[in-house]
Amino acid sequence: MSTLLVVGADLAGSGPGNLLLADGRLADPADAPAGVDRLDASGLVALPGLVDLHSHLREPGREDAETVASGTQAAAHGGFTAVLAMANTTPVTDTGEAAEHVAELGRRFGQCQVVPVGAVSKDLAGHELAELGLMARSVARVRVFSDDGRCVADGRLMRRALEYVRSFDGCVAQHAQDPTLAGPDACCHEGELSGRLGLPGWPSAAEASIVARDVQLAELTGSRVHVCHVSTAETVDVLRWAKRRHVDVTAEVTPHHLMLTTDEVVGYDPTYKVNPPLRPAEHVAALRGALADGTIDVVATDHAPHARHDKEHAFAEAAFGMLGLETALAVVLETMVNPGALSWSAVAERMSYDPARIARLPDQGRPLRVGEPANLVLVDPVARAVVDRDGSASLSRNNPWHGRDLPDPVVATFCRGRSTYRRI
Amino acid sequence: MRHLLSAADLTGADVAAVLDLAEEMAAVQGRPVKKLPALRGRTVVNLFFEDSTRTRSSFEIAGKWLSADVINISAKGSSVSKGESLRDTVLTVAAMGVDALIIRHSASGAPEQAARWLAAQGSETRVVNAGDGTHEHPTQALLDAYTLRRHFRRFAPAGDDFAGRRIAIVGDVTHSRVARSNVALLTSLGAKVVLVAPPTLMPAGVGSWPVATSDDLDAVLPEVDAVMMLRVQRERMSGGYFPTPREYTIEYGLTRPRLGLLRPGAPICHPGPMNRGLEISADAADAANSLILDQVAAGVAVRMSVLYLLLGGVDEGPPAATRTRTVASVPERAGV
Numbered sequence: 001m002s003t004l005l006v007v008g009a010d011l012a013g014s015g016p017g018n019l020l021l022a023d024g025r026l027a028d029p030a031d032a033p034a035g036v037d038r039l040d041a042s043g044l045v046a047l048p049g050l051v052d053l054h055s056h057l058r059e060p061g062r063e064d065a066e067t068v069a070s071g072t073q074a075a076a077h078g079g080f081t082a083v084l085a086m087a088n089t090t091p092v093t094d095t096g097e098a099a100e101h102v103a104e105l106g107r108r109f110g111q112c113q114v115v116p117v118g119a120v121s122k123d124l125a126g127h128e129l130a131e132l133g134l135m136a137r138s139v140a141r142v143r144v145f146s147d148d149g150r151c152v153a154d155g156r157l158m159r160r161a162l163e164y165v166r167s168f169d170g171c172v173a174q175h176a177q178d179p180t181l182a183g184p185d186a187c188c189h190e191g192e193l194s195g196r197l198g199l200p201g202w203p204s205a206a207e208a209s210i211v212a213r214d215v216q217l218a219e220l221t222g223s224r225v226h227v228c229h230v231s232t233a234e235t236v237d238v239l240r241w242a243k244r245r246h247v248d249v250t251a252e253v254t255p256h257h258l259m260l261t262t263d264e265v266v267g268y269d270p271t272y273k274v275n276p277p278l279r280p281a282e283h284v285a286a287l288r289g290a291l292a293d294g295t296i297d298v299v300a301t302d303h304a305p306h307a308r309h310d311k312e313h314a315f316a317e318a319a320f321g322m323l324g325l326e327t328a329l330a331v332v333l334e335t336m337v338n339p340g341a342l343s344w345s346a347v348a349e350r351m352s353y354d355p356a357r358i359a360r361l362p363d364q365g366r367p368l369r370v371g372e373p374a375n376l377v378l379v380d381p382v383a384r385a386v387v388d389r390d391g392s393a394s395l396s397r398n399n400p401w402h403g404r405d406l407p408d409p410v411v412a413t414f415c416r417g418r419s420t421y422r423r424i
Numbered sequence: 425m426r427h428l429l430s431a432a433d434l435t436g437a438d439v440a441a442v443l444d445l446a447e448e449m450a451a452v453q454g455r456p457v458k459k460l461p462a463l464r465g466r467t468v469v470n471l472f473f474e475d476s477t478r479t480r481s482s483f484e485i486a487g488k489w490l491s492a493d494v495i496n497i498s499a500k501g502s503s504v505s506k507g508e509s510l511r512d513t514v515l516t517v518a519a520m521g522v523d524a525l526i527i528r529h530s531a532s533g534a535p536e537q538a539a540r541w542l543a544a545q546g547s548e549t550r551v552v553n554a555g556d557g558t559h560e561h562p563t564q565a566l567l568d569a570y571t572l573r574r575h576f577r578r579f580a581p582a583g584d585d586f587a588g589r590r591i592a593i594v595g596d597v598t599h600s601r602v603a604r605s606n607v608a609l610l611t612s613l614g615a616k617v618v619l620v621a622p623p624t625l626m627p628a629g630v631g632s633w634p635v636a637t638s639d640d641l642d643a644v645l646p647e648v649d650a651v652m653m654l655r656v657q658r659e660r661m662s663g664g665y666f667p668t669p670r671e672y673t674i675e676y677g678l679t680r681p682r683l684g685l686l687r688p689g690a691p692i693c694h695p696g697p698m699n700r701g702l703e704i705s706a707d708a709a710d711a712a713n714s715l716i717l718d719q720v721a722a723g724v725a726v727r728m729s730v731l732y733l734l735l736g737g738v739d740e741g742p743p744a745a746t747r748t749r750t751v752a753s754v755p756e757r758a759g760v
Contacts, residue, residue: 190628191628191629192628192629192632193629194628194629195598195627195628195629195630195633196604196627196629196633197532197533197559198532198533198556198557198558198559198560198601198604199532199533199557199558199559201628267536267540268532268533268534268536268537269537269540270537308509309509309512310509312509312510312511312512312541313509313510313511313531314510314529314530314531314532314533314534314537314557315531315532315533315534315537316531316532316533316557317510317531
């Protein structure tokens with residue numbers, strides 16, 4: 001494996017230093033051999049490789065929308081060195097064999113580490129537990145379980161899942177959406193706009209009420225619950241309450257919920273149809289505040305590629321979801337770092353250390369220190385670009401950032417010492 | 425006017441132009457030969473993704489009386505299940521050389537999306553919203569305004585048609601595209617609208633609409649110059665929006681006793697089809713002050729007016745067949 005000396009990068013906000021990448025690990029720069037390849041990183045920030053707790057890679061099943069190869073290439077372009085691949089593929093990742101298949105696809109085709117998320121319930125149906133223990137004991141070592149796309153609405157099933165995963169230090173990642181308050185037709189935030197546009201709405205209470213139940217179940221069972229894609233101010237309040245009680249709860253927010261508001265759906269453009277839906281500005285402000293103060297632990301993308309023909313329907317009938325891997329760090333810069341709400345070291349926590357800790361990934365989310373795996377991303381803090389959806393490594397084009405002027409931070413990504421993306 | 429997608433897009437002057445021309449169209453309907461040559465050579469397609477007898481027939485007759493070639497395409501059933509996207513269906517039909525697409529869809533916003541996809545192709549095809557989900561039904565609001573204006577003028581020929589008039593819209597406002605279009609249109613004409621509905625059938629955010637709201641029909645009826653009753657869809661009755669049809673009728677139906685609360689002669693409207701005995705009694709539907717059949721008649725004249733204003737103003741131009749090739753040959757833009 002090649003050896004590379006990265007010179008003069010600001011190491012996650014702690015000041016300039018050098019990094020020697022050798023044999024997939026960080027070595028002491030003083031040991032760099034004469035004539036080693038050098039990369040001048042002055043003016044750049046080095047962060048530990050980003051970890052995405054929430055991606056949809058669509059393989060197996062919808063290889064026309066995304067594959068492990070294309071999705072992880074998009075991840076590498078976005079500075080990620082590990083992604084968790086959600087279970088709602090065809091077949092569903094609900095057995096040990098299915099989890100091993102996804103992990104194997106990652107080993108063969110991945111431009112970053114691919115970690116399968118296991119389903120909570122068989123076939124995501126919400127009735128019986130999936131093979132949680134066999135997935136955990138498989139070579140895929142599944143630790144995060146989620147029916148994402150659907151809520152584990154049955155309180156008894158949620159309780160059993162939490163109890164069951166406790167024995168192998170697992171975590172249940174909940175898509176919080178009470179289906180009786182926000183059914184499958186609910187396609188945008190319920191409020192003035194949904195009433196005017198005549199679109200079935202999804203009230204904030206449908207999210208916060210499930211989170212309120214789940215943090216109490218986590219307390220009851222002494223287990224770990226993770227809240228996917230928090231979208232409302234009310235959920236933030238519930239999380240604050242639970243964390244004060246020392247409940248073992250973590251939560252994520254997506255880049256799109258940090259920046260885009262429900263006003264985007266005015267033209268009925270299904271690019272902006274996502275679940276949970278885009279919310280009004282006061283929720284966006286609450287989410288930013290919660291990410292800044294740690295009430296929300298991590299940023300996760302909910303990267304959800306869709307073939308064009310699945311998006312080119314009437315708004316109510318089009319698929320939910322939007323791309324996110326390539327632009328996640330750009331949006332965090334724009335909404336959190338540039339306004340002064342997050343430092344670089346806090347970005348490392350929210351996008352690398354904490355997601356790796358929640359997913360129990362031993363080789364990810366490690367500090368930039370000698371001996372650690374050489375997973376890192378070099379970031380230009382000032383570069384900007386207009387996003388072009390046709391420049392994406394993803395196979396899909398449902399990119400809500402198309403045409404927007406955003407930071408363009410990722411300059412190079414290294415996964416276990418191997419360059420997976422580099423533009424300098 | 426390029427498309428007719430929403431009543432909210434229309435200015436008071438636009439509405440007046442449509443209604444004034446509709447008066448002329450209505451005069452033609454009284455002649456033995458009803459056909460005008462205005463849209464000869466033009467092709468109008470009724471592209472209906474949702475069943476509708478009266479709206480489709482009304483547009484069909486309107487187009488035919490203007491000498492357009494009118495074709496009906498029923499695309500019922502979810503395009504998602506058929507494997508063809510809405511965009512493909514719309515562009516395919518438009519590429520046949522269609523001058524106007526009259527679109528009805530069970531999903532809100534479909535005509536607006538169609539207009540955007542057509543514009544991205546450089547297509548000249550016009551789009552008329554014939555009812556989209558629970559969003560809007562602008563030609564219904566135009567024909568309601570036409571009917572009411574005629575009524576008001578009969579009794580107060582010199583007065584302002586709508587200024588200061590109070591009009592109640594009663595029933596399932598949440599799921600009513602007729603209500604949304606009427607709120608936009610009537611308020612732009614200067615009327616004061618009061619929405620009457622049980623709290624479960626009042627839309628989210630109605631507090632920011634330019635209307636008054638009430639859940640007390642008895643208190644509202646003596647105050648208004650006209651009342652529009654909305655249809656209660658069968659599927660709402662089991663949806664938990666109100667306890668029983670009986671309770672709905674007692675609280676919100678235009679029953680025979682309630683007719684006595686209306687000002688003398690105050691007109692009664694209903695977009696149809698009516699659930700007689702539920703939201704409207706037979707006594708109300710057939711009362712002397714009921715304008716329900718006038719609304720149906722007005723539908724043809726108003727839709728003739730809309731089609732003429734959208735298509736008749738265009739230069740003679742090349743025949744439709746030539747335009748077809750032009751539209752079809754525009755390369756698809758990547759990523760649209």
